[in-house]
Amino acid sequence: MPNKKKNKAENLLLKQESFWDIATREEQSKAFEFCEGYKTFLNTNKTERQVILDSISLAKKSGFKDANFEVRIGDNKKFIFNNRNKSAIFISLGENGFTQGAKILLAHTDSPRLDLKVRPLYEDTGIAYLKPHYYGGIKKYQWPTIPLSMIGTVILKDGKEIEINIGEHKDDQVFLISDLLPHIDLERMDKPLKKAIGAEELNIIVGSRPIGDKKIKDRVKLSVLEWLNKNYQMSEVDLFTADIRFVPSFPVRDVGFDRSMIAGYGQDDRVCVYTGLTAFLASKENQTKILFLADKEEIGSVGTTGAKSLFLENVLEHLLLKTNAPISINDLFRQSKAISADVTAALDPDYKASHDPRNSPYLGNGAVIEKFLGWGGKMMSTDAEPKFIREIVDLFNKKKVVWQTGHLGKIDEGGGGTIAVYLANRNLDVIDVGVGLLNMHAPYELASKADIYSAYKGYNVFFES
Ligand code: MN
Ligand code: MN
Numbered sequence: 001m002p003n004k005k006k007n008k009a010e011n012l013l014l015k016q017e018s019f020w021d022i023a024t025r026e027e028q029s030k031a032f033e034f035c036e037g038y039k040t041f042l043n044t045n046k047t048e049r050q051v052i053l054d055s056i057s058l059a060k061k062s063g064f065k066d067a068n069f070e071v072r073i074g075d076n077k078k079f080i081f082n083n084r085n086k087s088a089i090f091i092s093l094g095e096n097g098f099t100q101g102a103k104i105l106l107a108h109t110d111s112p113r114l115d116l117k118v119r120p121l122y123e124d125t126g127i128a129y130l131k132p133h134y135y136g137g138i139k140k141y142q143w144p145t146i147p148l149s150m151i152g153t154v155i156l157k158d159g160k161e162i163e164i165n166i167g168e169h170k171d172d173q174v175f176l177i178s179d180l181l182p183h184i185d186l187e188r189m190d191k192p193l194k195k196a197i198g199a200e201e202l203n204i205i206v207g208s209r210p211i212g213d214k215k216i217k218d219r220v221k222l223s224v225l226e227w228l229n230k231n232y233q234m235s236e237v238d239l240f241t242a243d244i245r246f247v248p249s250f251p252v253r254d255v256g257f258d259r260s261m262i263a264g265y266g267q268d269d270r271v272c273v274y275t276g277l278t279a280f281l282a283s284k285e286n287q288t289k290i291l292f293l294a295d296k297e298e299i300g301s302v303g304t305t306g307a308k309s310l311f312l313e314n315v316l317e318h319l320l321l322k323t324n325a326p327i328s329i330n331d332l333f334r335q336s337k338a339i340s341a342d343v344t345a346a347l348d349p350d351y352k353a354s355h356d357p358r359n360s361p362y363l364g365n366g367a368v369i370e371k372f373l374g375w376g377g378k379m380m381s382t383d384a385e386p387k388f389i390r391e392i393v394d395l396f397n398k399k400k401v402v403w404q405t406g407h408l409g410k411i412d413e414g415g416g417g418t419i420a421v422y423l424a425n426r427n428l429d430v431i432d433v434g435v436g437l438l439n440m441h442a443p444y445e446l447a448s449k450a451d452i453y454s455a456y457k458g459y460n461v462f463f464e465s
Helices: 002-012 025-044 048-061 219-232 236-241 267-282 311-322 329-334 349-354 386-398 420-424 449-464
Strands: 078-083 087-092 103-108 113-124 127-135 148-155 161-166 204-207 243-248 253-255 261-264 289-294 337-340 367-370 403-405 429-434 445-448
Touching (some): 025 261, 048 087, 048 267, 078 311, 087 267, 103 420, 103 449, 127 219, 127 243, 148 236, 219 236, 267 289, 267 429, 267 445, 267 449, 367 386, 386 429, 420 429, 429 449, 445 449
Parallel strands (some): 103 289, 103 337, 337 429
Antiparallel strands (some): 078 087, 113 127, 113 243, 127 204, 148 161, 261 445, 367 429
């Protein structure tokens, strides 16, 4: 009798189990192994540009070729379309070309960071500063007193493109935002977190040694400009024209005695970029598949490189024409299926009150399937189709992908959206599948190796289905 009852429960209940309990030893070793590649990727790619360039070089190793709107495409079947080094589309044409739609995976390359204001360099009482303008949703109090790296691209007057990367090598100098000592900060200590540090107080210290001539004003600022000119041929106007990002310098590290987790900057959404890319490259080539790495998600997916742009249409129209495909772009979209691959918030046991523990994803319980997101009554949500959700759930069960349901936080405690909606707008079925993080959007985010590997496996079986 007890056995029968147990079987009945097995069939009726939706279980939420840890990867470490249900995955085989061999699978668990594979997860650890897989994450070594991810750690390298995350460590070397801290800006959207680095992410794109590295992704392209990895794809080229698997036979993908640059196909930037060339007139002749020959018999190439694996294309890379690079959009301004910030977003890219990778397409592999299967046996049926475009006639039966495509499997699409979309992830984003950008992460919250500090950009610069338009005239950022100044000095105050003997210290030179760069004034940032933050990018994306940050908690401002998390950014002072951590080492920052400066990574960017400058186009000099003569058209020469210069890459700046200071702070990533262990012997490099770094940059820092200061904070007040607790002894004399009693008034501010009583302020709510949101107001404790204003955006205008986030100023990056970049120098303190003046040039020799005491008659000159702004001697520390000038000394910084001299350094930039000597090392990068820059002048002050180049701080205006350049793309410069300040990001946390912390290297990626394993977390926990058991090394079961990874801490690193920018896991939103580079964990899905890497797992999506490696799953895309490792999947069989009989099906037509598309990997879309988009920029600007953190500020609304806008602009030429965001998921809302017509870049995807642009690329597909070009290829449909060049391959004489007997299908319109709208028919192609209608027959396609997509995964929006982005991170979500795993339940943080220290802040249970902001989550709904019965509906939240948990660290280590596998890839997170989210049928909808949004806020204030599912605002801006896509609501995946039940038939498509069923398909993904059945596929993951069949292929032994460890997965869990996801829901972002408590209702009306905030909320958020993903880029799923911009694919859904194109009239194709799309669902969110991603990785749950702790301290998402912080300078150092935490993910479980179990979930990273499960996402990889889930994306892989999707491309092969
Ligand atoms: Mn994201
Ligand atoms: Mn984000």
